Structure formats: structure tokens, C-alpha cells
Amino acid sequence: MTDYSGTDIYCDLIIPHRTDGKTTIHIIKETEAILAYYHTKPFWPTHIVVTPKVHVNSLLELDGTLADELLAVVKEIAEMVKTEKGAARVTTNLGEYQDNKHLHIHVNSGDPLR
Numbered sequence: 001m002t003d004y005s006g007t008d009i010y011c012d013l014i015i016p017h018r019t020d021g022k023t024t025i026h027i028i029k030e031t032e033a034i035l036a037y038y039h040t041k042p043f044w045p046t047h048i049v050v051t052p053k054v055h056v057n058s059l060l061e062l063d064g065t066l067a068d069e070l071l072a073v074v075k076e077i078a079e080m081v082k083t084e085k086g087a088a089r090v091t092t093n094l095g096e097y098q099d100n101k102h103l104h105i106h107v108n109s110g111d112p113l114r
């Protein structure tokens, strides 16, 4: 996973291999449509990724019930981080800022690690 060089690690590795040992993610919450897990290369001391299990390019293409389901999990994770750490950020990247071309929401807390 560390040498992955594609543009959609979620569809290529994380989602299909989340439970077979080919990835080593620590899942926090999984619903039928949504996966939340600790980032494998965290940028903040607390860094959780929430992503839909079906492919969605970015926030700009998210709608309908999937949007509701994703936001519900994001809120739950964000509340957990806020309660544990006292503060949380919720972000997603678009365009040039988005390295992986599969919608994912970062929930994080603390000062950047690098």
C-alpha cells in the first residue's frame, strides 16, 4: 500500500481489500455505503478518513441519499474527535488539491505532523 502510485487508492485497494489482510487499515465505522478508518499516513495526530464505498469523484458529484449517509458518518466521527480532543476539522480537497480522485472527507485534530 505504501508504494501505491495510482489515482484512486480507495477503489483499487482500500475498499476491496479492507478485510482480507492486503491492507492494514484500522476501521472505525462501516455502514453499507460508508467506510471510516484511521489514515495510514496521518498528516495530523488524529486523522480519520470517511469515504463512500461506491466511486464518487469528489464532493461536487455527491448527492441524494449517499450524501445524507456520508454526512451522518462524518458528523458522528467529528463529534467523537471533538469530544476526545476538544477540537476537530472537517475538510475535503478538490481539483489540484485532491490527490486521490475518489471523494474522501478528512476529520482531523492537532498540529500538522509534517
Ligand SMILES: [Zn+2]
Residues within 6 Å of the ligand: 008, 010, 011, 012, 054, 055, 056, 101, 102
Ligand atoms: Zn473510486
